[in-house]
Amino acid sequence: MIIRTRAGALATTAVLAVTGGLLTATPAAAASVCSSPKWRVQFYANTTLSGTPKATFCESALNQNYGLGDPPGVTLPKDNFSARWTLTRDFGSGGPFTFTAESQDGVRVYVDGVRKIDAWRNVTATQRRTLNLSLPAGSHTIRVDFAAWTGAANVKFTYAPRTASTVDKVRPLAPTGPSVSYDRTVNRATLLWLRNKEMDIAGYRVYRRPATSTAWSRVSGTGLVTSDTYANLPPATGETYLYEVRAVDKAGNESTGSADRSVVSVDRTRPASPTGLTGADARGGVTLRWTAVPDAARYTVFRQKRPVNGEIQPVVEAATVTSPTWTDTTAPERADYTYSVSAVDAAGNASVRSADLTVTRGDHPPAPPTGVTTADSRYGVHLQWSGSTSDDVAGYRLYRDGELAVDRIDRAVDDTTRPYTFAYEDRNARYGTTYEYVVAAVDRSGNETRAAAVTHTTPGDRVPPAVVTGLTATPREDGVLLEWEPNQEPDLKRYDVYKATWLGDGPIGSEDGAWAIGQIAWLNETDTSYLHKATPEGETVLYAVVATDDWGNSRAPHTGQEFAWVTVTELGTPTEG
Template identity: 45%
Template sequence: MRLRRNTGPTRTALPPRIICLPAGPERAPLFVITRTRLSALATTAALVASGGLLTATPASAAVTCASPLWKADYYANTTLTGTPKLTTCDSVIAENYGLGDPAVTTLPKDNFGVRWTLSRDFGSGGPFTFTAEAQDGIRVSLDGVRKIDLWKNNSTTQKKTVDLTIPSGRHTIVVHYATWTGAANVKVAYTPRTSATVDKVRPLAPAGFTVAYDKTLNKVTARWTANKEMDLAGYRVYRRLTGTTAWSRVGGTTTPLTTTTFTNSPPPTGQAYAYEIRAVDKAGNESIGTVDLPITSVDRTAPGAPTGLKAEVYSGPRIALAWTAPSATDVASYRVYADGVLVDTVTDTQYKDHWVDLATTYRFTVRAVDRAGNVSAAAAVSLTTEGDRVAPAPITGMKATPREDGVFLEWTPNREPDVKHVQVYKAVQEVDGDGNPFWSAHLVEYLGPDDSSFLHGSDVDGETVIYAVIAVDKWNNMLAVSDPAVNWVEVTELGTPEAP
């Protein structure tokens, strides 16, 4: 077979296509080739020079054009009937044949026709503008309904534009073109109308949405399938805390994303978050969200510090601490420190029983610990204990007078301001196992700090005893009964001592 060179004026090159070259008496497609957008003669020369590059296919083989390519059938008549002389796949319809016929096929330079067919998914659809210009006749149909009809022989290029609203989903566009005599050209285009005042149709929600979470990196990787809308501007990624309704835009925040993957680092709080993707078109319409997909982030966030930490002294002396829990819901325990040393771990918001010294300043801190082991900042409080470790001075002016009803004691009260009471002691003489005498003292009464006398009822037996009064301050400091500073007074009770 020899390819004929056409004799018409120079024509513009054809777009990229798959070409079926007819041969044989039935004119059935014999060869299927793929070529780039070169001139017809350059393509022919390349095929001839390559020798073995053409691949024979059965005569019944059909050309399939992947959407959104146009399938173009060329006919040697204007009724577009019979077997096509050439089948190609075109990315656009924009041809200027001049006074000749299409390249790389045998067609008459006049009275030939082309049918272009395209089926594609228009996503959510919406408003479109269809434009057609041709010399000579042209018809444009959508799903079998004619939308442009300029089917006549013209000496000049005729044009027409129509605005259409295309429903969502898959639709078929068919273009019929015929040239009778003279120059031949054809151009067809369909474009979405992207004005916000015209396009009110939301894109479809993206499909194929998945998320994967890497706890080590605290990274969420979201993936989805590209939308079919021709006016798609991109995508936005949203995130919300599970259990709430407020979404935060975390991807495509200023301009929509043009890729179909996105990574995000959620707050490392150990909480559950939901993600969704929304498509947005050039008119600013945003789709509904995809199905919400959840992840639970790793917990690397410490709870807030306890608040309102207070310290007070109670008996012992000991310290009691109390505080208010932070707002975090996953607090498991609290660490209590005294002067930087851990003294206890508790689960309640209080702590007691830490013994302290008098007249000493302490700094206590408390830290909250959550279930993941994150430790909060410290709440701190300082406290200086009151008091001292010095016993009140000895009671002076001790007098003991024996009476029939006992021994009457008198003394001078200790006027130190921190004396809370006095204790009265009586000692009797005893002999230890070695025959050595010693005084054995016992407490006989508590009296107020201002008391200065006391009658101790006792037997009238002529026994010699000793008495002492010892002051006790509010810190429980007091002289020991054995302290040499204690003033003891000796007295012999009335009566006759018992015979040994």
């Protein structure tokens, strides 16, 4: 409370001027508009609050004791002056308030232009009025009019929310302007919001829920947050979490939630450890199975060989798989192994390993060779295959038509990439014959595993039949009769007959001519003679008979092979009588 006498000093923010014979205070420019919730006060040199104000100020509180003097910063008559205080502010959700006015002399209080307190009279002692009033939500304007007639002057007005839980049943408004930032490095969500307009706000509560749930959980503790910011560490699960802020007044009423704000937390939560690990040993390896972990993106399988001569063996990562099963095809046989499995989620978090499982690897037949192929070669049949993936294979056996053809093949033709590549040349294969081949892998214990059978048919031989012998040519009136000895080849198919005629003007064999060769007949394999019917013209020609076998091999003139020509001069043309 400020007390002034007639000799009181002027407020430092006022500028003095002479108006109508009275000293007045002209306020600074900002005094005409006061920021809420400050009061704007206007002073008048009369008790009717009329005319032009002598001064305008902004005051944080309405609590003045002028005594027998005038207000600070303005010179007014000793008696008969007045003042009007006005403020407009947002009361948020509103609710029950107590208005208290004290004055000497008159005072009136208005809310949104409606008079609520009226004590407008000249008194010799301070009078006091109290009013309980419920304000609707939103902004309201309060006006306090004061008049000093004679004697001492003072005025005081206060308004305050009623905060008893039995009186205040009005919930605050939900906080506005919420925002959230997230620091992935430290997994921290920081919320900010605007302070509520209510005068009776005690603090705030912060709530969080997973996006997949509708149930909110309070994360700000049992106490209230009294600032407009709060930091929280969401579960580091990689999930989306929603936050909201609720205001709480002094009566304990809680608002509805603010607008939701979301963050996606960094995932640092390990998946559950796999359970139910089982293993079964078989020829193909140790097959492991376990119960799938719901959020696992993959699994890491660990293997440790049992101590060898008392020496502990290292634990190795044997495989990374995406399904809850895996077959260990690389573990050597005749040994014990301990297995465990860890689940890994999409963020790379690995679970604690499962319980250990010990499996004894037995002695099994090796894995079969694969990719067996056959092809004709210069020497017979070329076989090739990919070796067994088992680590104890001693060699390979080759079976032909169910009979053992080769007992041991152990030299790879390509040993740069496992499984190695092996090959074998079957030089005992006969021409034109179909064979069934089987390749078998044999381990050091003699266990054998056969690959699928493949069949191969060799081509016929490439050797032409022998030269036809005993070939003769006899000229006759009706042509030339060819005769020869039968060919003894077992695969003889036919005889081909060729004729060569000299072309050119020069003598036979000269540089001015050449032989024209053409095939004139195809004969059965049982034939030993052939009559080439031709008009006797007395020319000299060549004949050849060539044997051809079932595979098309022959000593035809165009092959460059050795064969025999027979020369004959046809009979002359008969003379007409």
